[in-house]
Amino acid sequence: MVTPSASQPASTAAAGKPPVFQVADAAAVAQARQQLDAHTVEMMAWHFHPSTGCPFWLDYATSLSFDPLKEVTCYDDLKKFPPFEDEWLRGGPVRRWVPKGMADKPMFVFETGGTTGVPKSRVNHRDFRTDYEMFSDTLPEEYFPRGANWLMLGPSGPRRLRLSIEHLAQHRGGICFCVDLDPRWVIKLIQKGWMEHLEAYKQHCIDQAITILEAGHDIRCMFTTPKLLESLALALEKKGTTIRKAGITGIFSGGTEFTPQWTRFAVEELLDGAYMTPTYGNTLMGLAASRPVVPADGYTIAYYAPQPRAVIEVVDFDNTNEVVPYGGTGRVRLTTLTHETFIPGFLERDEGERELPYAKYPWDGISGVRPFRALAASTTVGVY
Amino acid sequence: MHLPAYRFGKPYESLERDTLVHFLTGEKIAEVSQVGGAIVGRDLQKAGQARAALLAIDPEEIVERLQTAGNLYAHGTLTVGDTKQSPDDFVKQQSATTGLPESLCRANMQKNMFVLANMDRMLDALSRGLSPEILWKGYGTEHRGVVVSYQAQSPVLGLVLPSNSPGVHTLWLPVIALGVGLVMKPGSQEPWTPYRMTAAMIEAGIPAEAISLYPGPTDVGAGILNTCRRSMIFGSAKTVEQYRANPGVQVHGPGFSKIILGDDMVDDWEQHLDVMAESVAINSGRGCINASAIYASRHTKEIAAALSERLGPIDVKPPQDPESKLAAFTIPGAAKAIWGQIETGLKASGVSHMTAPYGDRLVEGERCGWLRPVVAHCTSPEPEIARAEYMFPFVSVVECSQATMLEKIGPTLVCTAMTENPAFQEELVNSTAIDRLNFGPIPTTKLDWLQPHEGNIIDFLYRSRALQVAVEKTAAVS
Numbered sequence: 001m002v003t004p005s006a007s008q009p010a011s012t013a014a015a016g017k018p019p020v021f022q023v024a025d026a027a028a029v030a031q032a033r034q035q036l037d038a039h040t041v042e043m044m045a046w047h048f049h050p051s052t053g054c055p056f057w058l059d060y061a062t063s064l065s066f067d068p069l070k071e072v073t074c075y076d077d078l079k080k081f082p083p084f085e086d087e088w089l090r091g092g093p094v095r096r097w098v099p100k101g102m103a104d105k106p107m108f109v110f111e112t113g114g115t116t117g118v119p120k121s122r123v124n125h126r127d128f129r130t131d132y133e134m135f136s137d138t139l140p141e142e143y144f145p146r147g148a149n150w151l152m153l154g155p156s157g158p159r160r161l162r163l164s165i166e167h168l169a170q171h172r173g174g175i176c177f178c179v180d181l182d183p184r185w186v187i188k189l190i191q192k193g194w195m196e197h198l199e200a201y202k203q204h205c206i207d208q209a210i211t212i213l214e215a216g217h218d219i220r221c222m223f224t225t226p227k228l229l230e231s232l233a234l235a236l237e238k239k240g241t242t243i244r245k246a247g248i249t250g251i252f253s254g255g256t257e258f259t260p261q262w263t264r265f266a267v268e269e270l271l272d273g274a275y276m277t278p279t280y281g282n283t284l285m286g287l288a289a290s291r292p293v294v295p296a297d298g299y300t301i302a303y304y305a306p307q308p309r310a311v312i313e314v315v316d317f318d319n320t321n322e323v324v325p326y327g328g329t330g331r332v333r334l335t336t337l338t339h340e341t342f343i344p345g346f347l348e349r350d351e352g353e354r355e356l357p358y359a360k361y362p363w364d365g366i367s368g369v370r371p372f373r374a375l376a377a378s379t380t381v382g383v384y
Numbered sequence: 385m386h387l388p389a390y391r392f393g394k395p396y397e398s399l400e401r402d403t404l405v406h407f408l409t410g411e412k413i414a415e416v417s418q419v420g421g422a423i424v425g426r427d428l429q430k431a432g433q434a435r436a437a438l439l440a441i442d443p444e445e446i447v448e449r450l451q452t453a454g455n456l457y458a459h460g461t462l463t464v465g466d467t468k469q470s471p472d473d474f475v476k477q478q479s480a481t482t483g484l485p486e487s488l489c490r491a492n493m494q495k496n497m498f499v500l501a502n503m504d505r506m507l508d509a510l511s512r513g514l515s516p517e518i519l520w521k522g523y524g525t526e527h528r529g530v531v532v533s534y535q536a537q538s539p540v541l542g543l544v545l546p547s548n549s550p551g552v553h554t555l556w557l558p559v560i561a562l563g564v565g566l567v568m569k570p571g572s573q574e575p576w577t578p579y580r581m582t583a584a585m586i587e588a589g590i591p592a593e594a595i596s597l598y599p600g601p602t603d604v605g606a607g608i609l610n611t612c613r614r615s616m617i618f619g620s621a622k623t624v625e626q627y628r629a630n631p632g633v634q635v636h637g638p639g640f641s642k643i644i645l646g647d648d649m650v651d652d653w654e655q656h657l658d659v660m661a662e663s664v665a666i667n668s669g670r671g672c673i674n675a676s677a678i679y680a681s682r683h684t685k686e687i688a689a690a691l692s693e694r695l696g697p698i699d700v701k702p703p704q705d706p707e708s709k710l711a712a713f714t715i716p717g718a719a720k721a722i723w724g725q726i727e728t729g730l731k732a733s734g735v736s737h738m739t740a741p742y743g744d745r746l747v748e749g750e751r752c753g754w755l756r757p758v759v760a761h762c763t764s765p766e767p768e769i770a771r772a773e774y775m776f777p778f779v780s781v782v783e784c785s786q787a788t789m790l791e792k793i794g795p796t797l798v799c800t801a802m803t804e805n806p807a808f809q810e811e812l813v814n815s816t817a818i819d820r821l822n823f824g825p826i827p828t829t830k831l832d833w834l835q836p837h838e839g840n841i842i843d844f845l846y847r848s849r850a851l852q853v854a855v856e857k858t859a860a861v862s
Binding site (some may be wrong): 169195199230234235237238259261262264267269298299 | 418
């Protein structure tokens with residue numbers, strides 16, 4: 001079995017060494033927890049009030065043995081809910097997920113999955129904008145300068161990411177160029193074993209990216225996935241140039257294949273000095289930023305959810321209401337608490353190690369994120 | 385012990401490592417750095433330097449250094465990874481992670497050494513006497529006075545190597561002597577041969593920048609196959625099917641090797657029992673050249689019974705026992721799953737399990753399992769088990785008329801045919817189902833290294849093409 005932690009523990013807590021990052025102090029952790037508790041109560045009041053909640057949750061509440069309006073007084077009380085089943089998100093009517101409190105607002109629907117069968121849907125009014133505006137505040141200005149133009153080289157179509165990156169660019173005063181990429185087709189190519197087609201499709205995307213980068217648009221920031229970043233860097237190297245020389249100073253990327261070794265390889269050999277920030281996210285949660293990834297920390301990649309809007313917990317594989325000790329390994333349990341979406345205790349298809357709270361994000365983090373072992377064999381990752 | 389990756393000679397320690405453990409005890413044997421496919425893609429942009437480093441040395445000198453490397457590989461103490469490794473260490477480590485008995489590890493070592501020691505003769509045979517200078521320069525004048533040109537199709541050969549059969553390494557040993565570099569993904573359980581061979585070659589003076597070793601997950605293999613213009617992969621029938629139409633990939637999968645007894649000699653079958661037993665069981669039946677079926681028109685039940693009497697009693701012994709003949713299946717549950725498939729096959733109509741009287745075939749250990757030899761008898765070629773091949777001594781003895789034999793045998797890597805009937809011999813020679821053909825009592829596992837195996841490696845790496853030189857320049861060419 002390949003273990004990122006075999007020689008260089010992915011989790012600082014697991015290594016038994018003093019952390020090289022600034023751990024949040026107890027007061028900050030307690031304050032963040034109070035905010036989370038208060039936010040939870042506020043969200044219950046919104047999602048379960050007949051005048052503001054969505055039809056799904058108002059209907060669901062009638063089957064519960066407790067009253068969420070009265071009996072959820074802190075975050076931990078959300079354990080009273082049975083685990084959220086993402087299957088509920090498949091199929092319509094989509095309006096059952098729109099809170100009555102925003103029924104007159106323009107709505108987007110974003111999809112996840114859907115290579116075969118009905119995809120899961122999440123309605124959005126402006127959650128994606130809020131998430132990416134908050135994320136924007138974490139980006140270092142030196143590498144992601146305000147006003148710079150962006151390239152979105154990642155999944156497009158009915159996905160949240162495409163619009164989010166465009167909004168991020170606009171929010172920072174730039175304009176976003178995009179390349180079409182259909183991940184459902186990519187997964188089908190892999191499943192069919194059509195590897196030549198897969199390579200050709202990847203090359204098709206990279207060719208378009210290089211064309212845009214060479215077209216004089218002063219693009220300095222980029223979103224891309226690890227696999228596409230590799231391909232882009234190698235294609236540029238073949239042309240005698242690099243990502244940095246092509247003008248890119250800051251890269252925002254995401255995916256479970258973001259291992260310490262891959263990050264080290266990218267930093268040492270692909271980026272030529274461009275800055276890269278890994279993220280962990282999905283359509284249901286939003287976006288978790290990472291603390292700085294540095295050699296002294298063994299290139300550990302630790303993510304922190306955008307609390308209190310979303311919470312990531314690393315829970316015991318068998319008892320999913322119990323978090324594991326710091327440094328311990330467990331499954332990702334996700335809770336989303338925004339006015340637009342309420343998702344309590346959703347067991348993600350990923351696992352990782354529980355990380356200590358970080359000064360900038362004084363709540364639990366997660367490192368070593370990878371596909372959940374029980375589902376890993378049936379999960380296709382790192383495809384685009 | 386830690387085995388780093390080697391990026392054209394430069395050691396590279398990954399932050400990710402795979403731990404290899406002893407198949408019986410779980411004791412940690414080594415850590416192996418794990419790299420990703422992108423490293424391969426990046427390094428291969430400079431693959432031309434690997435060939436250039438080799439071409440800077442006289443080809444005859446390269447062959448001499450390979451012969452020295454063979455000696456070092458078999459007898460020397462070499463620095464492998466971060467540790468000194470003696471031949472005994474190598475044997476114990478290879479046995480510990482692959483489940484092969486130590487005696488078989490030593491036998492494979494001798495085979496590799498033999499190929500390197502005879503490299504000059506092998507090259508002469510495979511190139512049909514071509515001067516190696518012609519491969520180095522790309523063209524030259526043959527001894528017949530004709531200008532010939534051989535164009536290298538790739539500066540390196542990519543290799544996606546297996547975990548379960550150390551015997552296959554002989555196939556790539558001539559590559560360096562042909563002026564082509566090596567880019568290898570070692571098998572996850574058997575990194576030992578590629579690492580030790582690389583250490584021996586470098587110690588003998590082969591340029592380190594001509595060889596890369598990239599241990600890692602499947603995307604390393606995909607990276608090699610996508611980027612190297614010529615590669616070899618070892619895998620299952622599914623792998624063979626996936627790359628069948630790709631001229632840049634030579635696929636080595638199951639061999640389905642066979643022994644055929646012609647009607648003119650089948651009555652003397654007892655004389656050939658040794659050849660049959662050796663073909664089935666040597667090297668624990670793991671090779672694609674081990675026989676998985678024996679075809680004859682009569683006496684098949686007696687042949688199967690006699691083979692069962694010979695092979696059936698073979699039992700599991702400790703790996704260090706010189707008499708140990710069976711390799712373990714080191715993946716938990718693998719032996720049991722294979723036995724389940726075989727049991728199903730043995731229940732088919734017309735199939736008899738001839739080794740049943742010799743005790744249980746499945747032996748389960750705490751961390752691994754073994755399968756003792758299985759001989760099946762089939763009254764026709766129709767049952768599925770007649771076309772099966774497994775990674776242990778397994779054979780189906782199949783009753784089939786000589787007239788329909790070549791129609792029925794299917795793809796056959798090595799065919800040993802016991803016949804002196806000229807008409808049948810002619811049919812055998814013309815059968816495109818057969819790759820290597822042996823006439824007479826030659827075990828399927830006994831290879832003549834002076835002959836090509838699954839295609840001539842020189843034809844795979846070089847393309848013979850036209851190159852004309854104006855008459856007044858001809859003298860300069862030669």
